[in-house]
Amino acid sequence: xxxxxxxxxxxxxxxxxxxxxxxxxxxxxxxxxxxxxxxxxxxxxxxxxxxxxxxxxxxxxxxxxxxxxxxxxxxxxxxxxxxxxxxxxxxxxxxxxxxxxx
Amino acid sequence: xxxxxxxxxxxxxxxxxxxxxxxxxxxxxxxxxxxxxxxxxxxxxxxxxxxxxxxxxxxxxxxxxxxxxxxxxxxxxxxxxxxxxxxxxxxxxxxxxxxxxxxxxxxxxxxxxxxxxxxxxxxxxxxxxxxxxxxxxxxxxxxxxxxxxxxxxxxxxxxxxxxxxxxxxxxxxxxxxxxxxxxxxxxxxxxxxxxxxxxxxxxxxxxxxxxxxxxxxxxxxxxxxxxxxxxxxxxxxxxxxxxxxxxxxxxxxxxxxxxxxxxxxxxxxxxxxxxxxxxxxxxxxxxxxxxxxxxxxxxxxxxxxxxxxxxxxxxxxxxxxxxxxxxxxxxxxxxxxxxxxxxxxxxxxxxxxxxxxxxxxxxxxxxxxxxxxxxxxxxxxxxxxxxxxxxxxxxxxxxxxxxxxxxxxxxxxxxxxxxxxxxxxxxxxxxxxxxxxxxxxxxxxxxxxxxxxxxxx
Numbered sequence: 001x002x003x004x005x006x007x008x009x010x011x012x013x014x015x016x017x018x019x020x021x022x023x024x025x026x027x028x029x030x031x032x033x034x035x036x037x038x039x040x041x042x043x044x045x046x047x048x049x050x051x052x053x054x055x056x057x058x059x060x061x062x063x064x065x066x067x068x069x070x071x072x073x074x075x076x077x078x079x080x081x082x083x084x085x086x087x088x089x090x091x092x093x094x095x096x097x098x099x100x101x102x
Numbered sequence: 103x104x105x106x107x108x109x110x111x112x113x114x115x116x117x118x119x120x121x122x123x124x125x126x127x128x129x130x131x132x133x134x135x136x137x138x139x140x141x142x143x144x145x146x147x148x149x150x151x152x153x154x155x156x157x158x159x160x161x162x163x164x165x166x167x168x169x170x171x172x173x174x175x176x177x178x179x180x181x182x183x184x185x186x187x188x189x190x191x192x193x194x195x196x197x198x199x200x201x202x203x204x205x206x207x208x209x210x211x212x213x214x215x216x217x218x219x220x221x222x223x224x225x226x227x228x229x230x231x232x233x234x235x236x237x238x239x240x241x242x243x244x245x246x247x248x249x250x251x252x253x254x255x256x257x258x259x260x261x262x263x264x265x266x267x268x269x270x271x272x273x274x275x276x277x278x279x280x281x282x283x284x285x286x287x288x289x290x291x292x293x294x295x296x297x298x299x300x301x302x303x304x305x306x307x308x309x310x311x312x313x314x315x316x317x318x319x320x321x322x323x324x325x326x327x328x329x330x331x332x333x334x335x336x337x338x339x340x341x342x343x344x345x346x347x348x349x350x351x352x353x354x355x356x357x358x359x360x361x362x363x364x365x366x367x368x369x370x371x372x373x374x375x376x377x378x379x380x381x382x383x384x385x386x387x388x389x390x391x392x393x394x395x396x397x398x399x400x401x402x403x404x405x406x407x408x409x410x411x412x413x414x415x416x417x418x419x420x421x422x423x424x425x426x427x428x429x430x431x432x433x434x435x436x437x438x439x440x441x442x443x444x445x446x447x448x449x450x451x452x453x454x455x456x457x458x459x460x461x462x463x464x465x466x467x468x469x470x471x472x473x474x475x476x477x478x479x480x481x482x483x484x485x486x487x488x489x490x491x492x493x494x495x496x497x498x499x500x501x502x503x504x505x506x507x508x509x510x511x512x513x514x515x516x517x518x519x520x521x522x523x524x525x526x527x528x529x530x531x532x533x534x535x536x537x538x539x540x541x542x543x544x545x546x547x548x549x550x551x552x553x554x555x556x557x558x559x
Contacts, residue, residue: 016482019481019482019485020475020478020479020481021478021481022122022167022477022480023166023167023170024170041163042164042314043164043476043478044312045478047312053347053348053350057314059314099347100348101347
């Protein structure tokens with residue numbers, strides 16, 4: 001079962017995940033990141049790397065997060081692969097603090 | 103300033119070791135703005151290190167990362183030089199003659215010991231050996247593991263421990279279609295092990311399993327996992343660790359342990375996940391017969407709890423003990439080494455050393471930071487080491503270095519039969535062809551002579 005980027009990435013997009021992805025399965029737009037479920041090998045290295053714990057294995061998703069499975073699959077199809085660390089979105093640190101992860 | 107890294111004077115770097123951290127260092131160098139040539143020197147005739155010899159055979163998806171490394175290897179300025187040993191076939195001084203810099207990515211090839219009496223009895227093994235054995239590593243393929251008893255004890259609660267547990271717990275039908283070495287499959291088919299103990303000295307909140315791996319343990323067709331419900335009664339300190347929002351895997355794992363605690367045995371084998379136990383003595387004549395463990399309790403503040411002995415002991419009768427309590431790198435000739443950490447002392451990947459014949463020395467992966475993290479963790483680590491190396495470029499010797507042309511001819515003069523990436527592709531094809539009639543993704547060659555014969559080198 002692949003991993004997916006969930007809601008916490010929106011408004012943050014720290015992109016620490018892309019540095020530890022062994023297979024370049026992360027795609028992104030100017031809002032957030034997406035995992036290509038076909039490329040993901042389920043190594044789980046990105047899970048602890050995310051400062052806002054946005055990445056989960058599908059089996060660990062709560063009901064209100066299930067929608068991200070389809071969003072990741074679809075959006076990763078039409079967005080470019082991101083391989084290097086990007087500047088986080090403005091307000092990312094504040095959002096991280098608000099989520100209790102600082 | 104110098105012109106290293108230009109078409110007239112390409113930056114030539116040797117990387118020793120072809121596991122994940124070596125390949126990610128190569129990738130980072132080849133993608134840099136400098137004109138760079140990268141040679142990976144590997145002790146075995148085959149590449150990929152722990153992806154080939156560490157990742158469990160029943161995790162084929164994870165082994166797909168090798169495709170990424172093969173893509174890096176096809177870069178026109180990359181070479182794989184296999185079957186060559188650092189310290190035996192070539193030295194640091196010789197690397198200095200051929201390359202501008204060297205990056206050691208040699209991993210953590212040896213295991214830590216428990217330091218208890220009886221540890222060297224027959225039947226007591228390192229996980230490194232067992233994993234190397236079932237994965238067909240030439241160094242371990244001739245080992246023998248006594249699987250004739252009914253119980254096995256695994257010391258340690260990390261992902262390697264869980265891999266070992268799964269391989270012992272699975273039926274041969276579950277393993278038959280993987281790339282497990284045939285000698286291991288045959289031995290496991292005769293295994294009489296029914297009860298596997300997975301021992302940790304701390305508690306369920308501190309155990310560092312990856313949730314996914316733990317969940318998998320609950321889904322085996324032949325084996326039920328168990329946890330003693332009493333081990334799940336948490337102290338206030340443990341409760342506060344469990345509710346730390348920065349560690350979301352803790353409550354997930356704890357939930358899985360809870361399901362293990364309420365299981366009833368329905369399957370022929372079982373795996374008992376024990377907490378708060380620390381091995382004290384292995385007993386037996388010349389063979390291991392029983393293990394003495396001491397019950398522990400946790401002391402200290404949340405996040406920094408340590409296990410200390412309570413004086414109460416527990417006995418487990420077993421003829422097989424596999425320890426997975428940490429790994430250590432091996433010292434490299436001419437390079438400083440921290441025995442305690444099992445790593446090369448370094449600053450951001452640059453080895454802390456005074457003299458190296460003018461050759462800048464770098465490290466990446468487990469030999470740099472110790473055996474932590476997952477495969478992908480090494481990508482970020484290698485990018486950091488390469489960033490350090492490239493920032494040092496102005497201080498490098500400005501001279502042209504001959505690179506692989508010189509290193510390969512030096513090896514040839516010594517009658518070292520080196521293996522190219524193309525040669526490896528021949529080995530790879532032959533292994534896949536051998537696997538085909540067995541329904542396996544590949545049947546590995548487990549002897550260096552067989553690999554060389556298949557390589558056409």
